Amino acid sequence: MGASAQNRAAAAAATMVAAGLIAQQVAGKAVRDAFFLSNWPAENLPMVMVASSVLSVVIVLAFTRYVVRHSPARVVPWLFGAHAALYVGEYFLAQQQPATAAVAVYVHSTALGATVVSGFWSVINEAFDPHTAKRVISRIAGGATAGGMIGGLLAWQLGQYVDLPTMLIILAIINVGATVGVARISAAHNRTAKLRAITDQPSGLKVMRDVPYLRHVAVLVITATMVEACIDYVFKAEAKAAFDAAALISFFAIFHTVIATSTFVLQTTVARRSLHKLGLAGTVATLPATNVIGAVVALFLPGVWPLVALRGSSMTVENSLYRSGYELLYTPLVAAQKRPTKTIIDVGADRLGSTLGSGLALALIWLAPDHVRPALLLSAFGLAILALLISGFLHRGYISALADSLRAGAVELDVTEARDATTRQTLADTAMALDREKLLAQIKELREHQGATDSELPAVQQPDADDAAPSGPRTGDPIAEALAELRSGEYERIRAALKKYKSNLPRELVPRTIELLARDDVHSLVLRMLRPLAGRHVGQLCDALLDPDVDFAIRRRVPRILGYCYGERCVDGLLAGLFDSRFEVRYRCGLALNRISQRAPELEIERQAIFEAAKREAERGEHVWRSQKLLDASLDEGSGPFVGGELSVGHSLEHVFTILSLVLEREPLLLAYRALATDDPGLRGTGLEYLENVLPADIRRALWPYLDDQRVTKSSTRDRDDVVRELLSSMSSMAIDVDAVRKAAANHGREARRAEQPEAKRAKAKKAKAKKANPGD
Template sequence: MIAQQVANKAARDALFLSQFAVDQLPPMLMSAAIFSIVIVYFASRAMIRWSPGILTPALFLLSALLVTIEFGIAGQNPKLAAVLLYLHVASIGSILISGFWSVVNERFDPRTAKRRIGRIAGGATLGGLLGGLLAERMGATLGVLPTLPVLAVIQIACAVLLLAMRPKGAPYLNPVSGIQSDERTGAGEKKKTSGLAILMRVAYIRNLGLLVLLGNIAATLIDYVFKAQAAATLTDGDDLMRFFAVFYTLVSLVTFAVQTGFTRRFLEGVDPSRSVAMAVAVRPGFVILGALTVIPFLSLATAAVFRGLEAVLQSSFFRSGYELLFAPIIPEKKRATKPIVDVGFDRMGDAIGGGIVRLMLFLPVGISHPVMLLGAALVSVVAGFVATTMNRGRAVALEKSLLSQKGALDGAGPDGFRSDPSIMQTLSGVDLSGVDMSLTMNTSSLAGLARDADEAESAREKTDDSTGGSGAGSSAPSDIRDPLIAAIVELRSGNAKRIRTYIRTNRPLDPHLAAHVIPLLAWDEVSLSAGRALAEIAPAITGQLVDRLLDPKEEFAIRRRIPRLLTGSPHEHAVQGLLGALSDKRFEVRFQSGRALVRMKQKQPEVRIDRRRVFDIVIAEAKVDRRVWESHRLLDTPSDNEEDSPIVDKVLRERTNRSMEHVFTILSLVLPREPLRIAFRGLYTSDRNLRGTALEYLESVLPEDVRLILWPFLEGDAPRHAGEKSRDEIMKELLESNQSIEINLNELRKKHGME
């Protein structure tokens, strides 16, 4: 594809400059730009209705037909053929390349695209090298015109290859709305939305268009100076053909070296949250420095080097970064706007650049060319500033891409998420007679034991109600007249029934009794009643609760149950206490404190939490061995009627580990919660595109130090496919899980007094 583009450009420039004077180039540029803008409007409308995988091959076939017609006209009227070829290459030729990149963009998720686009761009550059060699050889042996039929054949081959790349079963169009809907959700717009309307609404896409516009204005000014120097030095058409062919070949060769040797390493090696925008900023930065360097030494050689290196950076760093900036945009918006931005804004740059050149031609040649280069530098200053603003815009685009896929996750059943069916499939041929299957209990069974404890206590309260609180030892001694002392006697009676009865009939409790109720959190038979009573008066006893929470000598059962009581406290002391507990040595204390902080922030959005402190806590949490990371368990598993986790739902609860849930929970304190929740779910889905988008979003919002330490756990949790494990490995995992389950069962039995 790029080979035919480069050969087309060489043939276009050589044919036009051999038939017209160089001062006719600016009007031609402006005319081609206006014509391209008209064509791109219809192309963008067509891209909304038809898939890029269908429309782009059709346009290649149309282009091949037009080249054949232009070849026929050239024998009778070469000037007309030169104009037609120029208009053709400037309009449809650019749309072809835009369509190709649209196919690439829709084929990969943003994260995979970052890894693959560098290689694809390298292949495209190699194609440009071959196209330049083809044009040079044919120009040297046959001349300009015989190149055209060969280009038509290459374009037909491109159409065939693009059709072969198209995934099986991919839709040709959306027959209902004309906009490709999300097949997983059925969501699609009922009404066609034009690309221009989307551009008016979405600032991020407008900024992408502005980058293209400013970059092409600068390129047009530089290109004119270069071609004017070439036309002044070389007057024969065949010589110009060979010169431009050699030039484009060398540009392609250097671009290939830069693309394969530097661009991908730059994108993956530099801070990922900034590397894409930095790649786009390289080109305007070079133009600024290059123009100031070339102006005092302007000649064909210096102009050629300057124009060549600008083209190299445009095809390597800028192209890769630009496509990655486009990657996270929702497909419907991308299809409607990409041709407009790729070609429309590009041609607007041509038109504006051509207009500037036309004005500069009124100046003497010795002055006009340096002024044009200086103008290119000034335009690049603005382009560089716009490039620096794209980091935030890309993060927002990734957020919107995740949110647009929320329906796919919400509608997914258990099979849509990460699981390992290979275990049951492989075990079908394994002898399990030696395994004690009574111990093969999953984590939902462990959670059930904890839920049973709460249900049992609720049942006890109902029994207390039915008996009126009567029974042996059910009332305090009648000779105690001080109500506070009488209450203490009840609370310290050691009789669960009396304690529950007193708490139930005397709510809200007197805050002076808090010191006697807090220890009851450790007693499973009354912990639920005690917790509810303490939660009601938490604002009045925040200091006591925080002190007991942060005291490492306090009983563990009490400390792990205090955080949820603090969620209703409006005091800053409660926030700081929970933040301090996030550094506790006991994982469950940290886990419950993180969840409590999130609930507190949901109830009180004005709560301010230091971002850096949260990130440091995440780093400390991840500085553990993977086996420790995966082994964390909870004794107090959340019950079904408890408020849902801000990150994990019931579908995912058994498919992730508590460490990962905890880290994402505390990250939600300082990062947008809904995109973060969808990203977390995306990590455990079988949809590779969604998983890649999730990883790319996390890469863009996490600070570098957090990302580096957390990334092995994120990428290491990639979904596995059936058949990846041997039977021996599965048997070993099953036996190890038996031991872990037995340990947890023993702990729970002790906790609930079963042993």
């Protein structure tokens, strides 16, 4: 079964379990509240809430310990089973001591119920990578909201015909079904097979101390739960006063049914859009924003119904928008951070907030018994404002956690990786399977087929006969003599003239030396000569780079010189080159800017220009995107971190990531790039999720079609005819006759074999031949 099919199977099972889980939770809350308030006064609620919170802490510590050792997929089914068994035991207790059973049901369902929900979402978070989770979490949450509607209707309808203790048996049956479903999630998804026990794992509290992001999430949960406790007490106290014991079960059942219905509507119509528009932090912030508005309204409007609206809207947003965003906050965390902390935060922090909120309610009952309602609503208002402020810190922490997750899953970085000789040789052999030496042989054969000579260079101005004067008289002017040598067209004379000056090349010789970049035999020497002089000749180099009438070979090689110039004029010229019509010019400019930014980080590179260049690159169309090739396939020390390795995702993607790294954090971007080239769906999903959060929206839209299904491919060894045919079909820059090239490719005799020899060997043979022809020299 493929990864996508496994994801679909796991998501379907998770949706069913979520429906059953929330159905029993909603029905359980209605039974719990009605059962307790039928046997005890409302003033006892804060005390039983505190007791539930204390028990929650004990359960959380034990649960976290086992989850760390054995993974949520193995522990959570047992938790569901214990939940069901306790409901059965409480049913038999209720037959003898209903008041005691009411307390037991309240404490058990509140303390263990939250852990069960947290455990279920822990299974979901480890079953899906962050990118896949964003796609399926809304579907699963939709199943949960549908389950909430079913649970509310179940409690409402059965409550009219079945007594409260019997409802406990029904809740137990639902939990048994959820136990089976959670086990199926684990079996359906291949990632669970990779889950291992984590040894030497630090405690959850230590992990939270070391990860600020988790502390922010915990504080948010505590604050939000304190708000909930304040509102919940006022709401239930008013409901107790407004309805008799017989009507309470119907009231709570109808209330929870309406909440579940409105949650379903909000989940299916707004949640996905909210995640897209507001982001995770903005979606999470909808809960405290709702509480701020609702608390103000309830302060000025008396009676039970404003409180019903406040509690109802709060629960609706919490179970839909807030839950959709909150659960995704954990997806970028590595298992070593997630397992020991998620339940501590989900339940421990939640129960701590509930305890603090209940303690605040008890204090206000004792200090201001006649003003409990306004005092608690004012407290809820202030705490909700605080929660709004805390939610603002979550976005940056989420991105940081994604980067950490990439670091944990990617191979170890080596700063020399893209520069060492082995990597460069591998890339030279694997860049889209183009063999450069064979390709040059084909072009040479074509030129000879068309009647060209070895010294002729297309689009490069040939020297006049008087200028060349290889055997003419000396002029006495060293500059003129050197210029004549450079114009001679003979490899050995050009090489000797360049080596004579080394790094002290006179200004007068620079224009002609730049023209020599068009020659394949001397361009490497020219690069070495001009690099130390780049800062003094930026204007001439940028003119050659940006002039479309200059030989393409010159223009694509000039950036390899400008990459050694650390000045604003050089950066401006290379930025302009990112918008050139020729891909290899843009590609080389990106590599040069990357080199400059690493060695001169104080130079400012215009952020908007980089984003615009990346966007234009992605908008050129799929055919162009996938067919971009490099004539100079071999790489040099100007290569960037996104170029290299035995696997390649294509030059277009290399280029886009190279230039994006100029304005985005380099290391996590590199890790995300590498994650796209892996077969690990979890690591790929984390990489996609990181990019989704850091890329501007317009670039993300343009680039995403190439990322979502991007797969790395091993370079293949194809015969030379196939390579030439692919080159001809994709390189419009080669202004030559297609049929002539195909004919030349079919007739590769002696010259092709000679072209396969190493360059140094050919030069040596040529020198020996010249010496034999001129024995007197």
